[in-house]
Amino acid sequence: MADFNVTTRGVGPVRVIDLKGYLDAHTAPELEQEFNKLIDHNDYKVVVNFDELKYISSAGLGVFMAYVETMRENKGDIKFSNMQDDVFNIFDLLGFPVLYEFFKDEKEAIEKFNQKEKS
Amino acid sequence: MLSLNNNAALRNLSALVDFSNLINSNLELEFTLNNLLLTCFGKFHTSKGLIALANVNDELIVKAYKGITPQVLKNFPHSTLNAIENNNELKNFLVQNNLLLSHPIEASGKKIGFLFLGRRLIGKDYDYEDVEFIKTLVNIAASAIENSIGVERLKNVNRDLDQKVNQLSSLFDLSKEFSSILEIERVGKLLMYSIIGQLLVTKFAVVTCEDGEFKFIENRFPSDQLALALSDCRKDNFTKPVYGDELLKEFPSFNSLGIEMIVPMQIKSETKGLIILGKKTTRNNYSKSDIEYISSVGSLAIISIENGRLFKETIEKQRLEKDLEIAQNIQKNLLPNKFPQLKNFEISAANYSARQVGGDYYDIVPLDKSRTLVAIADVSGKGVQAALLMANLQAFLQSICKQNIELSQASNLINDLVSENTTDGSFITFFWGILNDENKSFKYVNMGHNPPLLISEGKISKLKLGGMILGVMPTVIPYKSESVQLKKGDRIIFYTDGITEAMNKDGLEYSEERLEKLCLMHELSGSKDTLDLILKDVKEHADGAAQSDDITAMVIKVN
Numbered sequence: 001m002a003d004f005n006v007t008t009r010g011v012g013p014v015r016v017i018d019l020k021g022y023l024d025a026h027t028a029p030e031l032e033q034e035f036n037k038l039i040d041h042n043d044y045k046v047v048v049n050f051d052e053l054k055y056i057s058s059a060g061l062g063v064f065m066a067y068v069e070t071m072r073e074n075k076g077d078i079k080f081s082n083m084q085d086d087v088f089n090i091f092d093l094l095g096f097p098v099l100y101e102f103f104k105d106e107k108e109a110i111e112k113f114n115q116k117e118k119s
Numbered sequence: 120m121l122s123l124n125n126n127a128a129l130r131n132l133s134a135l136v137d138f139s140n141l142i143n144s145n146l147e148l149e150f151t152l153n154n155l156l157l158t159c160f161g162k163f164h165t166s167k168g169l170i171a172l173a174n175v176n177d178e179l180i181v182k183a184y185k186g187i188t189p190q191v192l193k194n195f196p197h198s199t200l201n202a203i204e205n206n207n208e209l210k211n212f213l214v215q216n217n218l219l220l221s222h223p224i225e226a227s228g229k230k231i232g233f234l235f236l237g238r239r240l241i242g243k244d245y246d247y248e249d250v251e252f253i254k255t256l257v258n259i260a261a262s263a264i265e266n267s268i269g270v271e272r273l274k275n276v277n278r279d280l281d282q283k284v285n286q287l288s289s290l291f292d293l294s295k296e297f298s299s300i301l302e303i304e305r306v307g308k309l310l311m312y313s314i315i316g317q318l319l320v321t322k323f324a325v326v327t328c329e330d331g332e333f334k335f336i337e338n339r340f341p342s343d344q345l346a347l348a349l350s351d352c353r354k355d356n357f358t359k360p361v362y363g364d365e366l367l368k369e370f371p372s373f374n375s376l377g378i379e380m381i382v383p384m385q386i387k388s389e390t391k392g393l394i395i396l397g398k399k400t401t402r403n404n405y406s407k408s409d410i411e412y413i414s415s416v417g418s419l420a421i422i423s424i425e426n427g428r429l430f431k432e433t434i435e436k437q438r439l440e441k442d443l444e445i446a447q448n449i450q451k452n453l454l455p456n457k458f459p460q461l462k463n464f465e466i467s468a469a470n471y472s473a474r475q476v477g478g479d480y481y482d483i484v485p486l487d488k489s490r491t492l493v494a495i496a497d498v499s500g501k502g503v504q505a506a507l508l509m510a511n512l513q514a515f516l517q518s519i520c521k522q523n524i525e526l527s528q529a530s531n532l533i534n535d536l537v538s539e540n541t542t543d544g545s546f547i548t549f550f551w552g553i554l555n556d557e558n559k560s561f562k563y564v565n566m567g568h569n570p571p572l573l574i575s576e577g578k579i580s581k582l583k584l585g586g587m588i589l590g591v592m593p594t595v596i597p598y599k600s601e602s603v604q605l606k607k608g609d610r611i612i613f614y615t616d617g618i619t620e621a622m623n624k625d626g627l628e629y630s631e632e633r634l635e636k637l638c639l640m641h642e643l644s645g646s647k648d649t650l651d652l653i654l655k656d657v658k659e660h661a662d663g664a665a666q667s668d669d670i671t672a673m674v675i676k677v678n
Contacts, residue, residue: 025296025309032308058289059296062312065400069321093281095319095401 006034014045014110020052023060031060035067044076047109051082056090068100077101079109131252134162139259148267152183155260159236160185163249167217167237172224172264173200179232186237191216200230220245222253226261231268279408286412289313293416297423301430303327307336310420314394318409322377322397327424328354328390336424340376340395348372354390357383360410380405382413384421391421443475443503450476450506453513455483459491461556463607466493467646468673469654471617477669478505479615480512484520486553492520494551495568495673496589497615504545505669508590511540512547526553530564530585530598537590549589550582550613559677561611562602569619569631572612573603574638582611609677610649612638617670621657624664629657646676 004027005020015038023031038046048064068078081103083091091097103109138158142151156168167186171179177200184192196208203209203221213221218235225231234257239245245253293313300306307325314323324338324345333349335342351372360382367374373381377397384392394417399405405413450472458466468481478498485491496512498505515536519529530551537547550571552563563571567588570581586598605611614634621629637656644652653672 025292025313028309028312029305032312057292057313058285058317059292059309059312061316062314063316065315065319065321066312089281090285093278093285094317095403098401099319 004030006030008034008038011047011110012114014047014113015043016106016110017046017048018052019048019050022055023053024055024057025059028057028059028063031063032066035063039067039070042074044071044074045113046071046076046078047103047106047113048078048080049082049106050080050084050087051106053084053087056087058094061091061094061096064096064100077113079103079112081106081109134158135255135259138256142260142263146267146270148264148271149183151260151263151267153185155234155256156183156185158256159234159253162252163236163245164240165237166240169195169218169235170224170232171195171235172232172268173230177201179203182232187216200232203233220250220253222250222257224257224261224264226265231261231265282408286317286408286415289317290412290415290419294419297419300423301427303336303424303427303431306420306423306427310394310416311337313416314396314413317412318396318405319400320396320398321400324395325392325420326395327392327421329428333393336392340378340397344376345395348376354383354393357381357390357393358385358388359383360414362405362410380410380413382410382417384417384424386418386421386425391425392417440475446503446506447472447475450510453510454481458483459485461491461554463556463559463678464491464554465646465676465678466673467650468613468671469650470669470671471666472669473617473666474502476503476506477501478509479617479669479671480509481613481671481673482513482516484517486520486523489555489557491554491556492551493554493613493673493675494549495571495613495615495671496547496549497568497617497669497671498547499545501668508537508541508545508547512537512549512589516551526551526562526564527598527600530566530600531594534566534587534589534594534598538593541590546591547589548615550585552582554675559605560602561605562600564598564600566598569614569616571614572635572638573605573609574612574642575606575609577639577642579635579639605677607677608643610638610646611675612649612653613671613673613675614653615669615671617666617668618653618657618672620668621661621670622664622667623660623662627660629660633660646674649676650674 003021004023007018009016009018017034064078071078079101082105083102088102101109101112103112138154142154145151152170156170159168160166169181169184169187171181174180179198179200181192181195194212196206196212198206198209213235217237219238220236222234223230224234234253293309296309297306310325311323315321322339324340325336326333326349327336331353338345360380361370362380366379366381370381378395379398380396382394383390384394394413396413454470466483470479470481472479478501480496480498482494483491494516496509498508498512515533519533524532548568549566550563550568552561554561563582565583565585570583573580573582584599584601586596612634619629619631619634634653637653638649641649641652650672657670
């Protein structure tokens with residue numbers, strides 16, 4: 001069975017989710033749980049760091065779709081960072097760049113949240 | 120003058136070389152077209168230009184423009200490549216926008232589009248040389264344009280292919296996962312994630328159709344309204360994906376909920392569920408390939424959902440079986456497990472339920488040193504409901520036995536008690552009697568039961584006296600009892616209709632006559648032998664046909 005790991009850390013008011021390994025139909029429920037926890041704690045500003053994610057399937061992508069509206073309704077968002085090219089290609093293929101912000105580096109994504117906070 | 124001309128020619132030539140190098144260095148269509156326009160602008164001092172290329176249907180589509188506002192461009196008339204000469208709308212558009220020059224773009228001997236240029240700002244018209252120069256430029260550009268178009272098509276094909284590959288890998292991923300899960304909720308969730316991830320929809324529902332009813336597995340539409348819209352439909356309304364005009368026309372109530380697509384989930388072309396989808400958040404319409412994907416995921420999911428349902432049913436059935444097994448044990452314990460040893464009577468009995476639990480009952484209860492009560496009963500109906508009433512009867516009988524009441528009075532009482540507990544027309548045929556071990560007498564009351572056979576000296580008499588069947592209504596006419604004097608060698612055969620109505624494969628019943636004949640033939644047998652004889656004969660008659668009713672028999676032999 002392919003490995004998958006999801007952990008969350010706080011950077012100021014932003015939560016960063018680190019994904020590792022293979023996010024597919026089998027492992028998608030783990031990510032779902034992580035999002036549920038964030039919502040329970042009223043954490044709506046989320047950056048997902050894909051640095052160590054090797055593969056993502058539609059079921060994995062679906063989790064982001066399922067939670068993005070909740071985050072945005074609560075003045076937050078889900079932003080993506082540190083994505084490897086082949087993973088980004090899947091997002092791109094399915095039209096995600098129209099709906100989500102992608103950043104080269106996690107810091108830029110966090111900065112974007114903080115800027116908004118100040119303005 | 121000559122040198123001036125030479126200089127101009129040289130400039131032209133070097134411009135052409137530059138242009139050729141430039142546009143062949145890049146395969147982007149936009150880059151090529153922009154450079155063609157800019158080169159023309161620089162050379163002829165014009166500030167307006169547009170390039171329209173034919174699409175696969177030969178319609179002219181503007182691919183590049185400069186010096187023209189997008190608003191103006193909106194009015195670019197529809198025209199096919201070949202109709203351009205006779206298209207007045209197009210001519211008007213060109214005149215209005217001062218696009219004086221039109222030049223065809225040809226590649227591989229085929230017209231592929233047009234270059235339109237505005238008037239020259241220096242006031243001069245385009246002369247012969249200019250047109251020749253444009254011709255050369257366009258010729259150089261044409262092959263680059265053709266290459267770019269080819270590359271662009273290839274990119275599109277590649278993207279389509281990538282999308283297919285992606286859909287396939289998603290299907291593969293899901294089929295792997297679906298085969299290992301049986302919880303319907305989890306299947307629904309994964310199905311939903313895959314669809315919204317693949318198609319970027321946020322409004323959707325997954326429903327199953329069971330026994331003509333729709334059940335939500337996942338739903339992001341207003342539940343009440345969706346349920347209302349579905350209540351007007353039967354599952355047979357959905358045999359193929361419904362969308363677009365058909366959805367609008369056939370199912371307006373769905374359309375008003377923002378539903379754009381309904382795809383049935385089928386097993387062996389029977390609709391077992393629906394995937395209901397709203398608009399894609401990218402605002403694109405659903406493509407053919409999207410619909411194929413949804414149908415495929417749906418088919419995978421519904422098999423998994425169906426398996427889950429069957430699994431649940433099996434578990435539930437097993438639980439019921441287990442319950443019945445326990446009930447069976449309890450019921451067995453309600454029947455006597457050991458028979459009293461009597462001086463003058465030898466008693467044998469047997470009971471076989473058609474199902475795990477049954478409605479037949481017999482009992483043997485010692486009342487005092489000399490008297491023993493025997494009883495046999497058949498509760499109407501079969502299975503659990505009969506078993507419950509049987510247990511009720513057993514409890515009444517056991518407690519009445521403790522009270523030393525005269526038999527016919529006891530009969531009135533037990534009928535009153537049972538009548539209070541019977542509903543829906545259920546009843547019990549019941550027979551009981553008291554054996555006296557001192558004087559070999561037998562006092563009995565028959566309450567609608569098959570009359571036991573008293574066999575004495577080769578003759579059969581039937582123990583019929585009593586009264587109304589047990590449990591139909593409270594006692595109005597008191598039950599009558601009868602006392603018979605028994606002699607050594609007499610036998611009494613008690614049985615339920617499971618014996619006499621046991622059927623063979625042809626539907627022929629065992630019958631009372633055959634039972635009576637059998638009992639007479641073996642007059643000297645003991646009680647156990649007689650019982651075994653009867654059971655064996657019934658079994659032989661049935662000849663493998665399934666036992667449809669509970670069977671009970673009891674034999675008393677007088678010693």
